[in-house]
Amino acid sequence: xxxxxxxxxxxxxxxxxxxxxxxxxxxxxxxxxxxxxxxxxxxxxxxxxxxxxxxxxxxxxxxxxxxxxxxxxxxxxxxxxxxxxxxxxxxxxxxxxxxxxxxxxxxxxxxxxxxxxxxxxxxxxxxxxxxxxxxxxxxxxxxxxxxxxxxxxxxxxxxxxxxxxxxxxxxxxxxxxxxxxxxxxxxxxxxxxxxxxxxxxxxxxxxxxxxxxxxxxxxxxxxxxxxxxxxxxxxxxxxxxxxxxxxxxxxxxx
Amino acid sequence: xxxxxxxxxxxxxxxxxxxxxxxxxxxxxxxxxxxxxxxxxxxxxxxxxxxxxxxxxxxxxxxxxxxxxxxxxxxxxxxxxxxxxxxxxxxxxxxxxxxxxxxxxxxxxxxxxxxxxxxxxxxxxxxxxxxxxxxxxxxxxxxxxxxxxxxxxxxxxxxxxxxxxxxxxxxxxxxxxxxxxxxxxxxxxxxxxxxxxxxxxxxxxxxxxxxxxxxxxxxxxxxxxxxxxxxxxxxxxxxxxxxxxxxxxxxxxx
Numbered sequence: 001x002x003x004x005x006x007x008x009x010x011x012x013x014x015x016x017x018x019x020x021x022x023x024x025x026x027x028x029x030x031x032x033x034x035x036x037x038x039x040x041x042x043x044x045x046x047x048x049x050x051x052x053x054x055x056x057x058x059x060x061x062x063x064x065x066x067x068x069x070x071x072x073x074x075x076x077x078x079x080x081x082x083x084x085x086x087x088x089x090x091x092x093x094x095x096x097x098x099x100x101x102x103x104x105x106x107x108x109x110x111x112x113x114x115x116x117x118x119x120x121x122x123x124x125x126x127x128x129x130x131x132x133x134x135x136x137x138x139x140x141x142x143x144x145x146x147x148x149x150x151x152x153x154x155x156x157x158x159x160x161x162x163x164x165x166x167x168x169x170x171x172x173x174x175x176x177x178x179x180x181x182x183x184x185x186x187x188x189x190x191x192x193x194x195x196x197x198x199x200x201x202x203x204x205x206x207x208x209x210x211x212x213x214x215x216x217x218x219x220x221x222x223x224x225x226x227x228x229x230x231x232x233x234x235x236x237x238x239x240x241x242x243x244x245x246x247x248x249x250x251x252x253x254x
Numbered sequence: 255x256x257x258x259x260x261x262x263x264x265x266x267x268x269x270x271x272x273x274x275x276x277x278x279x280x281x282x283x284x285x286x287x288x289x290x291x292x293x294x295x296x297x298x299x300x301x302x303x304x305x306x307x308x309x310x311x312x313x314x315x316x317x318x319x320x321x322x323x324x325x326x327x328x329x330x331x332x333x334x335x336x337x338x339x340x341x342x343x344x345x346x347x348x349x350x351x352x353x354x355x356x357x358x359x360x361x362x363x364x365x366x367x368x369x370x371x372x373x374x375x376x377x378x379x380x381x382x383x384x385x386x387x388x389x390x391x392x393x394x395x396x397x398x399x400x401x402x403x404x405x406x407x408x409x410x411x412x413x414x415x416x417x418x419x420x421x422x423x424x425x426x427x428x429x430x431x432x433x434x435x436x437x438x439x440x441x442x443x444x445x446x447x448x449x450x451x452x453x454x455x456x457x458x459x460x461x462x463x464x465x466x467x468x469x470x471x472x473x474x475x476x477x478x479x480x481x482x483x484x485x486x487x488x489x490x491x492x493x494x495x496x497x498x499x500x501x502x503x504x505x506x507x508x
Contacts, residue, residue, distance in 0.1 A: 045329075046299030046362045053459040054448070075299075075363075076462065084448040084460065105375060107494050108300045109329075117494075121359060121443055153506045160499040180508040184495040189375055194308070194338040205307040206338065208330065235503055237496035240361050240371075241438040245414040245489035252407040254434040254487075 004030040004091035004155050007119075009077040011041040011098065011111025014061055014069050018097035021140035022129060023062055025147045026094055029155065033090070034059070034067035035081045037074060037111075042100075044111035046118070047073045056080055074115035082122060092154060093119035093164075096129035097143050099136070103168045103222040103232060104188035104214070116164035117238055125154050126164035132226060133171040142177055143169040146231045149180070166234040170226045181230040186221035188214040258284040258345035258409050261373075263331040265295040265352065265365025268315055268323050272351035275394035276383060277316055279401045280348055283409065287344070288313070288321035289335045291328060291365075296354075298365035300372070301327045310334060328369035336376060346408060347373035347418075350383035351397050353390070357422045357476040357486060358442035358468070370418040371492055379408050380418035386480060387425040396428040400485045403434070420488040424480045435484040440475035442468040 006026045010019040014036040026032045038057070055071040068085060070077045074095065082089055095115040102110040112128045119126030127150060131143045146169060154165070166185075170177065192210040199205055214223045222232035260280045264273040268290040280286045292311070309325040322339060324331045328349065336343055349369040356364040366382045373380030381404060385397045400423060408419070420439075424431065446464040453459055468477045476486035 040305055043302045043304040044299075045301040045368065047301040047327075048297045048299070048363055049462060050297040051294055053451070053461055055457075055459055072462075073301075079446045079462065080448065080460070083446045083464075084450075105492060108371070108375075108492055109302055114299065117362070121362075149508065153508065157506050158502070160496065160502050163496040163499050165503070166494075182500055182503045182508075184497065184500070185493055187493075192333045192337045194334065196338075197307070203309075205309055206334070207307055208303060208326075208333065210337075233503060233508075234494075235496035235499035236494045237499070238359060238362055238494070239439055239441075240420075240488075240490045240492070242414065242417040242489035242491035243438065245417050245491070246436055246438070248412070248414050249419070249436045249487060249489055252411050254403065254407065254436075 006030040006032050007081045007090040007093045008032055008034045009074055009095050009115045010036050011044060011074045013037045013040045014059055016099065017136060018099050018140060021144050022094055022097045022147060023065060025144050026151060027065060029151050032065050034062055034065060035070055035077045037077060038069035038071055041073050041111045043109050044073045045109050046075055046114040049073060049076050074111035075118045078115050078118040089122060089124050093124050093126040094151060097140055098130035099138060100130060100134045101132040101168050102130040102166060103226055104186040107166050107185060107236060113166055117236060120162050120164040121238055123162050125159035127154055127167060129167045131169045142174040145174055163235045163237050166236050168222060168226055168232045170229060172229060176229060177231060178229045180233055181225040182233045183220055183222045183225050185234050186214055186223035187216050188212060188223050260284040260286050260346045260348060261335045261344040262286055262288045263328055263349050263369045264290050265298060265328045267291050267294045268313055270353065271390060272353050272394060275398050276348055276351045276401060277319060279398050280405060281319060283405050286319050288316055288319060289324055289331045291331060292323035292325055295327050295365045297363050298327045299363050300329055300368040303327060303330050328365035329372045332369050332372040343376060343378050347378050347380040348405060351394055352384035353392060354384065354388045355386040355422050356384040356420060357480055358440040361420050361439060361490060367420055371490060374416050374418040375492060377416050379413035381408055381421060383421045385423045396431055397423040399428055417489045417491050420490050422476060422480055422486045424483060426483060430483060431485060432483045434487055435479040436487045437474055437476045437479050439488050440468055440477035441470050442466060442477050
């Protein structure tokens with residue numbers, strides 16, 4: 001039996017330790033091709049490059065593993081992988097391991113997760129992994145352990161059509177992690193703030209900052225799972241229709 | 255009664271004729287503040303600016319109407335509007351009128367719609383408008399007519415919690431438009447292709463291109479409504495959870 005073909009990408013860029021950690025896991029379970037942004041693309045959401053050309057370059061950063069950098073976004077990386085480099089669909093797409101959580105509504109802002117969502121739009125089983133630790137020196141060993149379990153299951157099991165998985169791992173040593181919980185996306189939101197500064201010419205500029213606040217007390221959410229020491233797995237789909245609101249809008253005078 | 259406060263943004267940038275068309279409509283129905291990108295931001299999806307500072311500048315492009323440019327994405331514009339410029343929530347957010355359709359799965363790639371989704375995350379009634387015509391010289395009068403009807407209803411009616419509306423207008427004269435249809439997002443996808451070219455130094459670069467293909471024959475989708483000469487209105491929500499898949503993933507050996 002030939003090895004499954006696994007496309008690996010991320011949003012922190014080709015040099016991120018989290019990508020290396022994911023390549024290590026994926027290459028034990030399949031034939032890996034890496035296509036990662038040539039620069040950090042955090043917070044790029046589902047952006048694609050339409051007003052600029054895209055550059056693709058071969059990279060030797062993973063030794064014998066076939067790897068490319070892409071000048072575009074994480075979603076561009078997936079499109080480039082499928083339609084330009086492979087000219088076929090891989091058996092699996094994995095994205096990450098992101099430096100920082102992508103739980104709750106962060107799925108929408110996340111380049112890591114948008115790459116996985118793009119995979120699901122092509123009906124390719126896709127998983128996005130994130131570790132709740134922004135540090136460059138983060139310990140990815142616990143996240144690697146669970147990534148291995150989930151990638152193996154995704155390859156061996158019946159993967160639901162046109163979905164992907166949003167996997168978040170708390171910042172805990174492996175011995176303290178309680179296992180995996182399948183959950184729903186929490187209703188948690190950023191309370192944004194703009195940090196106002198002055199440049200050397202006296203002109204103002206702003207940094208986006210803020211606090212992430214969970215609005216729920218339910219225990220079936222990804223935020224609750226993480227808080228309780230579990231790895232959270234949220235199946236993610238891309239039908240944005242608010243089906244429950246169709247009747248209400250139909251009552252408007254239109 | 256004081257006029258409702260309406261924040262107007264877009265993704266084609268402050269100089270786009272579609273923005274001017276929307277400002278004209280909105281300023282007849284409320285007090286308008288415009289915050290638009292200082293450059294085109296098509297295809298930016300739900301991207302936010304996290305690795306760079308943001309610049310905000312006052313603009314006189316709309317005469318007496320308060321207007322600002324923002325160096326960031328459409329979602330940044332909404333955040334800047336709420337948390338920096340207004341320091342309060344507006345009564346309504348409108349985004350567009352986009353030059354080009356954002357029907358079906360394009361909602362996910364669209365900066366126009368992501369600005370509206372960001373508004374819905376702040377629980378502000380939000381509407382994104384798009385005209386199925388990429389031309390700079392597009393005729394926005396039919397879209398303005400329907401934008402007026404929908405903005406009025408959004409202000410006067412009970413707007414469902416934490417949703418926004420994805421409004422798409424076919425490229426037809428007003429007399430040929432059959433009315434408004436409330437629908438669901440069609441399962442339609444891009445068949446991507448990368449156009450390979452060579453720069454003057456002989457190095458390859460690529461343009462993302464492709465064809466958009468509807469995969470459905472149902473008549474309750476936005477694609478069907480547009481094809482039949484209706485303005486499509488899809489209520490949009492941001493819970494990406496694939497609730498139907500939770501049981502299936504729970505059966506995996508995790």
